[in-house]
Structures are given as C-alpha cells and as structure tokens.
Amino acid sequence: MKVFAFFFCTLSFATPSYAADVDNGSELHSESCTQCHDSDAYTRKDRKVQDLAGLGTQVRFCKDNLGVTWFDDEVDDVIGFLNQKYYHF
Numbered sequence: 001m002k003v004f005a006f007f008f009c010t011l012s013f014a015t016p017s018y019a020a021d022v023d024n025g026s027e028l029h030s031e032s033c034t035q036c037h038d039s040d041a042y043t044r045k046d047r048k049v050q051d052l053a054g055l056g057t058q059v060r061f062c063k064d065n066l067g068v069t070w071f072d073d074e075v076d077d078v079i080g081f082l083n084q085k086y087y088h089f
C-alpha cells in the first residue's frame with residue numbers, strides 16, 4: 001500500500017499539466033482565490049509570474065497564506081486552470 005501511495009504521488013507530481021483537472025481547479029479557485037485579487041492580477045502587463053514553475057510557487061504561496069488545505073493534486077488542478085485560462089505557458 002505504501003509503495004502504491006508513493007508511486008501515485010510521484011506520478012501526479014511528475015505530470016501536473018497532464019493530470020490537472022481544470023474544471024475542478026476552476027471551482028477551487030472561485031471558492032478560495034478571489035477575495036484579494038481578481039483575474040486582473042493574472043493578466044496585467046507587469047504580472048509577476050513568468051513561467052510554469054513560478055506559477056506553481058505563487059499558487060502555493062497564496063494558498064499557504066490563505067491557510068486552505070488542498071492536496072497536491074488539487075494545487076495542480078488550480079495551476080492547470082490558471083495556466084489554461086490566463087498564462088498559457
């Protein structure tokens with residue numbers, strides 16, 4: 001069982017864009033991520049995020065500040081959603 005869990009985690013971590021459930025990410029995002037900034041933060045000219053790794057870092061940063069307890073694959077869903085809708089890396 002442990003081996004399976006490890007394999008599963010490794011797999012979902014290694015393939016975030018493939019595994020991302022964008023619809024789920026969209027839902028999680030509208031539940032938790034619209035209090036401080038709206039989508040202007042993602043589309044403004046001088047936006048901070050410049051690549052996929054940076055997007056992951058920023059999503060985790062905001063998520064941790066907010067105190068929401070998402071699993072890694074839910075974080076990947078939100079990253080996938082933001083990337084598909086706004087960032088297009």
Ligand code: HEC
Pocket residue numbers: 029032033034035036037041042046047048049055058059062063065066068078082
């Ligand atoms: C407590 C307030 C707060 C909440 C809630 C919040 N954020 Fe943020 N977020 C910020 C601040 C502050 C910045 C930085 C804005 C700036 O630098 O002008 C930011 C920036 C970002 C950026 C980078 C935008 C850019 O410049 O490219 C992303 C992506 C982001 N947030 C995602 C999220 C996600 C996903 C959530 C939900 C988990 C979330 N945020 C919830 C405060 C928040």
